[in-house]
Every structure is written in C-alpha cells, then in structure tokens.
Amino acid sequence: MSGSDGGPLARLCGAYLDHLAAERALADNTLLAYRRDLRRYDAFLADDGVTGPAGVGPAQVRAFLTALREGDEEHRALGAASAGRALAAVRGLHAFALREGWCATDAAAEVAPPVPPMRLPKAVPLEAVERILEAAGPAAAPASDARADLLALRDRALLEVLYGTGARISETVGLDVDDVAEAVESGDGGVGLVRFRGKGGHERLVPLGSYASRALQAYLVRVRPSLGRSGKGGPALFLNARGGRLTRQGGWGVLGAVAGRAGVEGVSPHTLRHSFATHLLDGGADIRVVQELLGHSSVTTTQVYTLVTVDHLREVYAVSHPRARYTAAR
Incomplete structure (x- = not known):
C-alpha cells in the first residue's frame, strides 16, 4: 500500500481486507472503497512516522479524521457522511488488529464519527x-x-x-x-x-x-x-x-x-x-x-x-x- 508498502501497517491492512472478502463477503465496490480509505490512512500515518499498528493511538486516528474533513492538495475535503465511511474502515481495521493480536489496544474505539448536519424537514407553504x-x-x-x-x-x-x-x-x-x-x-x-x-x-x-x-x-x-x-x-x-x-x-x-x-x-x-x-x-x-x-x-x-x-x-x-x-x- 502507498506510503509504507510491505510494512507492518500495510500487511495489517491487507490481512483485514482479505478477512472482509473471505469471511464477510462484502461487495466488490465496498471492498474497493475500504481499500482506498485504508491506503490513504496508511500513507497519512507513514507521513507521521508511524509504521506499525502498535504505534497508533487515538490522537493519530482523530488527526486522520480532521485531515479527511479539511482536505489537502491531493484530496478534496469530505463531508460528514463520506468521512464517517472512511473512519468506519479505520475502526474496523483496529478492531480486527486487537482481535487478531496485532496490538494490545483498539486505537480507534474512542473516536466517534462526525455527526451529519441535521436535515430540516421539508414543508410547503x-x-x-x-x-x-x-x-x-x-x-x-x-x-x-x-x-x-x-x-x-x-x-x-x-x-x-x-x-x-x-x-x-x-x-x-x-x-x-x-x-x-x-x-x-x-x-x-x-x-x-x-x-x-x-x-x-x-x-x-x-x-x-x-x-x-x-x-x-x-x-x-x-x-x-x-x-x-x-x-x-x-x-x-x-x-x-x-x-x-x-x-x-x-x-x-x-x-x-x-x-x-x-x-x-x-x-x-x-x-x-x-x-x-x-x-x-x-x-x-x-x-x-x-x-x-x-x-x-x-x-x-x-x-x-x-x-x-x-x-x-x-x-x-x-x-x-x-x-x-x-x-x-x-
């Protein structure tokens, strides 16, 4: 995966995606979306000097969520729903890492997804x-x-x-x-x-x-x-x-x-x-x-x-x- 191909975090992402495909039978489009989100997450952590799941804490996950909402030169800012979908991939990754013994804690468990803006009911005069x-x-x-x-x-x-x-x-x-x-x-x-x-x-x-x-x-x-x-x-x-x-x-x-x-x-x-x-x-x-x-x-x-x-x-x-x-x- 981009940013740290072959590193511990990339291998964890690969194992998690294999798990989703084999045991959860997710649709191809969903898997592609998860792969894209996790590739971005891997690159974000690599830029921060984090190469393995044991080095990730809630602060890094929150920083990634902030980056999703703000965007950068390569990525447009995401709305609450799209950022929430990407965070769901990250939360699933860390829950899998804890369950499979890759690390001792779930770094994303405390990070809540962004709250979508309240949609006001449509009324007519x-x-x-x-x-x-x-x-x-x-x-x-x-x-x-x-x-x-x-x-x-x-x-x-x-x-x-x-x-x-x-x-x-x-x-x-x-x-x-x-x-x-x-x-x-x-x-x-x-x-x-x-x-x-x-x-x-x-x-x-x-x-x-x-x-x-x-x-x-x-x-x-x-x-x-x-x-x-x-x-x-x-x-x-x-x-x-x-x-x-x-x-x-x-x-x-x-x-x-x-x-x-x-x-x-x-x-x-x-x-x-x-x-x-x-x-x-x-x-x-x-x-x-x-x-x-x-x-x-x-x-x-x-x-x-x-x-x-x-x-x-x-x-x-x-x-x-x-x-x-x-x-x-x-």
Missing part, C-alpha cells in the same frame, strides 16, 4: 397545500357516474385527511371506515376524531377538521359504495379503482399526479406531514401537542420542527421590524 387540495377536485362535487369524478372525490378526501391529521401514508391507507365514523358524524362545524394505528401497533386519536370531514362525507356517500361493490376492500376506508384497499404506493401516486396538476414539485406524503407540523407550530401550537398528534414517542423527534419555525420567525422579524436591519442615515 399553506398556499401550495391549498392549491394541491383544490387540484384534487371539489370537496362537494355533484354526484356523477363518471369514473374520473368518483376518483377525484376519493383523492380529495385522501389528501384532506393526510394534511388535516399529519398522518403517515401507511397509517392513512390503513384506515377502516369505522376509524373515521366519529369524525364524519361531527358535521361541517365540528372537529371529530380519527383513530390511527401507528408504528408498533400503537393507536392514537387525532382531530379532524371540518374541511376534511366534508371531503370524507362526500366520498363515503357518493363514491365508496360504488367502488366497494365487489367487496374486495372489506372494511377499508380508501379503495382503489378495482375495489381493493388503496396501497401505500397508490397513495403516493395520487399525490404525485395531483401535485403535478397544481404545479407544486417535489411533494410527497411525508411533505404534507411535515407541513402539518410546521403550520401548527407557526400558528402557536404547543410542541408536546404536535408530538402527540404526530405519534412521536419522544419530543426530541418533534423538536426538529422548531428549527424550521425559528427560521420563519427570523425571516418575519427581519422583514417586519423597523429596526431589524441597520441602514445608513439619509
């Missing part, structure tokens, strides 16, 4: 959500025998429920008619409750507003009886064109087609879920209430949305406050 819902079809369209009209009413009800409850697409297509009975009976002016079965089989009740209730009423009265004549869907709330339960993929397809007609790009069912949470917090909802509505087991998971709303507050402040930005006296 309320105006874009409303355009999507309108593009699905009128919530109270007149009865029609046309298949397209029937499916438009179903699509409107599906999307109203997704945004109105913040539920996952799997939870929404998993609804049965009985799960929404109380919400539908609440009428136009009330806020009913929908029963969802979330991850791990946990049930939760989520309020449903009047817009979604009206859309569900129209679907249940005018559409579902026709779609459900075959009985294939059983108690399922949302049915596909053949009368079976609408699948998760089918729900994605509905939203994709409707969002395309509305001219809103890059929207998924999870985008509506993110938008639900963000719009609630923007409107003053307590984060623990949003946690309960989303079905998160920990408020820590929900707190990512507060970062989105803080950015929104900053933007509003910068635009609205008369002394938010300094301007030279005229």
